[in-house]
Amino acid sequence: MTVTTTAAKLYNCDETRWQAVRDRDARADGHFCYAVTTTGVCNRPSCTVKLALRENVRFFPTPEEARAKGYRPCRRCSPDGSDRRTAAAEAVVRVCRILDEALLPPGLDELARRVGYSRFHFHRLFKSFTGITPHAYLAATRARRVREALSLSGTIADAMYSSGFNSGGHFYAAAPEILGMTPRAYRAGGDGTDIRYTVTSSSLGPVLVATTDRGVCGVLMGDDGSALPEQLHTVFRRARLVPADDDFAAAVTAAVREAEPPPLSRELPLRIRRSALAVRIRRTVPTAVAPSG
Numbered sequence: 001m002t003v004t005t006t007a008a009k010l011y012n013c014d015e016t017r018w019q020a021v022r023d024r025d026a027r028a029d030g031h032f033c034y035a036v037t038t039t040g041v042c043n044r045p046s047c048t049v050k051l052a053l054r055e056n057v058r059f060f061p062t063p064e065e066a067r068a069k070g071y072r073p074c075r076r077c078s079p080d081g082s083d084r085r086t087a088a089a090e091a092v093v094r095v096c097r098i099l100d101e102a103l104l105p106p107g108l109d110e111l112a113r114r115v116g117y118s119r120f121h122f123h124r125l126f127k128s129f130t131g132i133t134p135h136a137y138l139a140a141t142r143a144r145r146v147r148e149a150l151s152l153s154g155t156i157a158d159a160m161y162s163s164g165f166n167s168g169g170h171f172y173a174a175a176p177e178i179l180g181m182t183p184r185a186y187r188a189g190g191d192g193t194d195i196r197y198t199v200t201s202s203s204l205g206p207v208l209v210a211t212t213d214r215g216v217c218g219v220l221m222g223d224d225g226s227a228l229p230e231q232l233h234t235v236f237r238r239a240r241l242v243p244a245d246d247d248f249a250a251a252v253t254a255a256v257r258e259a260e261p262p263p264l265s266r267e268l269p270l271r272i273r274r275s276a277l278a279v280r281i282r283r284t285v286p287t288a289v290a291p292s293g
């Protein structure tokens with residue numbers, strides 16, 4: 001095939017191979033692999049492992065040839081197994097990292113291209129692993145930044161700009177859904193707000209769900225369920241925290257069960273799985289369980 005021939009030509013010199021490794025370019029996968037003399041490990045070009053020093057890198061046309069020289073295949077990217085599922089999970093993780101770190105991340109076309117998929121294919125892949133869309137993941141990242149910035153008692157404008165919102169209109173429209181209260185009340189530790197909460201279990205550990213009469217104001221996850229109410233209190237130190245009655249607890253437990261992500265997502269780091277689950281919980285917790293006032 002023409003494409004294969006072109007790619008093979010492209011990666012037949014060490015300079016373009018190194019460039020592909022530096023870019024972690026998934027399009028180069030299968031055309032060559034690289035071994036690192038200091039670790040004894042052989043990787044796909046797109047492997048997300050920390051970039052080795054150029055002087056310690058050796059290129060091989062195939063993983064078998066690297067193995068013959070004593071290099072073992074990387075367990076993260078498995079260059080010798082055609083483990084496409086692992087590679088797909090890695091692509092999802094890589095995009096999550098980009099979305100976590102960049103204030104104004106590239107669009108989906110560009111993100112998909114960077115990890116070697118078409119926009120359509122990657123969108124489907126991301127959803128199948130996380131249960132949410134890349135856009136929803138980005139929105140959740142922004143929301144987390146807003147909450148963190150407001151908790152640090154910066155100004156509301158600072159919180160808005162430092163989390164990637166570029167217009168006050170967008171920000172105030174999104175605020176009830178992100179914060180469950182006004183930005184001003186959130187910044188003031190939930191001053192004057194009644195918050196109802198309960199702790200239930202999920203496949204990813206204990207989860208605390210807290211609501212106001214405006215919506216969900218907190219979804220906290222951790223390994224120790226008994227520590228979660230204290231965390232809630234730290235964020236909303238001036239709110240009135242009301243433990244749930246049985247109806248509320250039952251409704252939240254049902255909502256969390258409904259929000260459970262697809263079982264395939266085990267290949268992703270726990271942190272990303274918890275973020276995705278939190279997004280889904282925020283959607284499934286019915287507003288009817290919020291206190292009436």
Ligand SMILES: [Zn+2]
Nearest residue numbers: 043047074077
């Ligand atoms: Zn690797």
